[in-house]
Amino acid sequence: xxxxxxxxxxxxxxxxxxxxxxxxxxxxxxxxxxxxxxxxxxxxxxxxxxxxxxxxxxxxxxxxxxxxxxxxxxxxxxxxxxxxxxxxxxxxxxxxxxxxxxxxxxxxxxxxxxxxxxxxxxxxxxxxxxxxxxxxxxxxxxxxxxxxxxxxxxxxxxxxxxxxxxxxxxxxxxxxxxxxxxxxxxxxxxxxxxxxxxxxxxxxxxxxxxxxxxxxxxxxxxxxxxxxxxxxxxxxxxxxxxxxxxxxxxxxxxxxxxxxxxxxxxxxxxxxxxxxxxxxxxxxxxxxxxxxxxxxxxxxxxxxx
Numbered sequence: 001x002x003x004x005x006x007x008x009x010x011x012x013x014x015x016x017x018x019x020x021x022x023x024x025x026x027x028x029x030x031x032x033x034x035x036x037x038x039x040x041x042x043x044x045x046x047x048x049x050x051x052x053x054x055x056x057x058x059x060x061x062x063x064x065x066x067x068x069x070x071x072x073x074x075x076x077x078x079x080x081x082x083x084x085x086x087x088x089x090x091x092x093x094x095x096x097x098x099x100x101x102x103x104x105x106x107x108x109x110x111x112x113x114x115x116x117x118x119x120x121x122x123x124x125x126x127x128x129x130x131x132x133x134x135x136x137x138x139x140x141x142x143x144x145x146x147x148x149x150x151x152x153x154x155x156x157x158x159x160x161x162x163x164x165x166x167x168x169x170x171x172x173x174x175x176x177x178x179x180x181x182x183x184x185x186x187x188x189x190x191x192x193x194x195x196x197x198x199x200x201x202x203x204x205x206x207x208x209x210x211x212x213x214x215x216x217x218x219x220x221x222x223x224x225x226x227x228x229x230x231x232x233x234x235x236x237x238x239x240x241x242x243x244x245x246x247x248x249x250x251x252x253x254x255x256x257x258x259x260x261x262x263x264x265x266x267x268x269x270x271x272x273x274x275x276x277x278x279x280x281x282x283x284x285x286x287x288x289x290x291x292x293x294x295x296x297x298x299x300x301x302x303x304x305x
Contacts, residue, residue: 013249014121014222015074020062023072024050025121031079031132036090040097046075047098051111071112074119074219079132080212081139081195091216119219120212124264128188136209136223139196140255141267145276146186152179156286160184164280171262183262187276197255202227202235210246220248226255 015023026046033039050073058064075098077083077091098117106113123134128146133139149170150157161167166185169177190196205225213221227235235252256267268276 013251014076014119014217014220015072015116016220017072018066018070020060021066021070021072022058022063023067023070023074024053025074025119026050026076027121027123027126028075028077029079029127029130029132030077030087031082031084032130033087033090036093039087039090039094043075043094043098044101047073047101047117048105050075051102051105051109051114055111069112070116071106071114072116072219073114074121075117076119076121076123076135077212077216078120078123078127078135080120080136080208081133081200088211088215091212095216095218116219118217120209120217120221120223122222122224131191133190133194136205136212136221137197138200138205138226139190139194140226140265141198142194142196143187143189143268143270143273145266145268146188147262147264147266148184148186149181150184152182157182157184159283159286163283168262185276187268187273187280189273197226200226202231202252203238206235206238206242206247206250209250210242213246213248222249224251224253227252228255 015025017023026049028039028042028046030039033042051071054067054071054073058067080088095118102114102117105111120136122137125146125148127134150160152169157167167182169179170181170183172178202225205223209221209223209225225235239247
């Protein structure tokens, strides 16, 4: 799988929006791209999907007007830390290609040109499923637990339990349980040779974001920098010299001992990983009975899952 597209009403730090604006995000799995020509072809196809998605009617006329005016999209790349130097070298030329295409395509179809075209979002599960590192991040760890939040009443919760995955109620900040949501834990491992956070210092991560912000993303590169306490002084000095004109948004998180009991990622040993795999079964499919609608969408508006 090379690409993924979704339309969003709310966005993280990778996309600044006007009041009532929504946009389209897309994702290219850069490590899977085999040539510059293929990258341009995939980017062009994503561009067309996003461009026409932004012309669709909206439920809110004010949203429709601002979306049509800005035509803001975010064609992103993920797996950057797994990409080769050659693959990364294709980004700048592909960005310029997209800008040229947008000018020509917009004139041809009577659209406004897009004020923003490209981005790098944090990604996450969307990247982990095909086995690439998320967005601009290194792999969190070679072996890890990935935690997902699910509505307590969702049928998928029982499916996960039946397949042996650990399920527990989400904890509030004060330690009390939130009975409306559960956390499901999945084991995950990266392929050999993947750069993981313990092997990439904070400055190297910042330099990679700086590269992507310069050569690809005209929206923000949204990324969390994993750091160790002894790196703080070096991070401060680096940002004093380079933050202006190189970065738009940054967040930082201790790689370990950060105090979050149900963090999205938790590093584990190979032995722990193998033990979890041994007691769980892969979910290979879901029957329609497990997702019986019970006429919840009869009114034309389905509940948010």
